[in-house]
Amino acid sequence: MAKSADEHQHHENEVICFTSHGREICIHASQLEHIFKKGSTREVSSWTIMKIMGEFTQGFDFLKRFKKSVSIMGSARVGLDQQVYQEATELAYKLAKSGFAVITGGGPGIMEAANKGAFEAGGRSAGLNIRLATEQRTNQYVTESESFTFFFTRKVMLETGASVYIFFPGGFGTLDEFFEMTTLIQTKKIRPVPVILVNKKFWQPLLDWVKNTLYEESRAISKEDMNIYHLVDDAEEAFAEIKELSKNKHLFD
Numbered sequence: 001m002a003k004s005a006d007e008h009q010h011h012e013n014e015v016i017c018f019t020s021h022g023r024e025i026c027i028h029a030s031q032l033e034h035i036f037k038k039g040s041t042r043e044v045s046s047w048t049i050m051k052i053m054g055e056f057t058q059g060f061d062f063l064k065r066f067k068k069s070v071s072i073m074g075s076a077r078v079g080l081d082q083q084v085y086q087e088a089t090e091l092a093y094k095l096a097k098s099g100f101a102v103i104t105g106g107g108p109g110i111m112e113a114a115n116k117g118a119f120e121a122g123g124r125s126a127g128l129n130i131r132l133a134t135e136q137r138t139n140q141y142v143t144e145s146e147s148f149t150f151f152f153t154r155k156v157m158l159e160t161g162a163s164v165y166i167f168f169p170g171g172f173g174t175l176d177e178f179f180e181m182t183t184l185i186q187t188k189k190i191r192p193v194p195v196i197l198v199n200k201k202f203w204q205p206l207l208d209w210v211k212n213t214l215y216e217e218s219r220a221i222s223k224e225d226m227n228i229y230h231l232v233d234d235a236e237e238a239f240a241e242i243k244e245l246s247k248n249k250h251l252f253d
Helices: 046-063 082-097 110-120 151-158 172-186 200-217 223-227 235-245
Strands: 015-020 023-028 069-073 101-104 125-130 144-148 164-167 195-198 229-232
Touching (some): 046 151, 101 110, 110 125, 200 223
Parallel strands (some): 125 144
């Protein structure tokens, strides 16, 4: 008897690829088996793969709405230093006034601060939300949104298509997004784009470790890899740096 779609078994070396808007998306079946579980097995159904494909497609469709955008990442913790929250609001306000759509993860903390700045500037304030088992928390300043079931599809959307990537202080999720962006640029998997780190007190110890341990002691990266990102202290410095780095792209014309 033929197996149904949900009973289809994927070989461990199988790679599932599809094309959406000219982009090829490839997912290794063995990786998926460690991410999704059905009952007590690690079996990945064809339905799950189709759902993943659907999320990529809807995400790219959503991002097509924005001709010029910035992705702003940072902590979701509402107990974050209020000064950091205000800096994110101010920077998003300035960028929205300059014609950038502001895209965040749609949640609280820095995400809310950035959406607030864009909203108060009368600009486009977008959120890429994650569906959770308990509830989906979208901050009140999001005016355009798309939601995702899988964290990794949402992360691809946050890292796709923006003209500038901005990182405020955050936790493991923010660090994950930062290192993935630098890796994608380092390996030339995406075009070089400005990557801005805001708040020297937070980021400098990490960048010192990258320089002293990764580069000087271990030679695990090249010297030029440390030019991928740019460290600034506040919203005013960040805005000036973005303008300077964007001159050849004419993003502020």
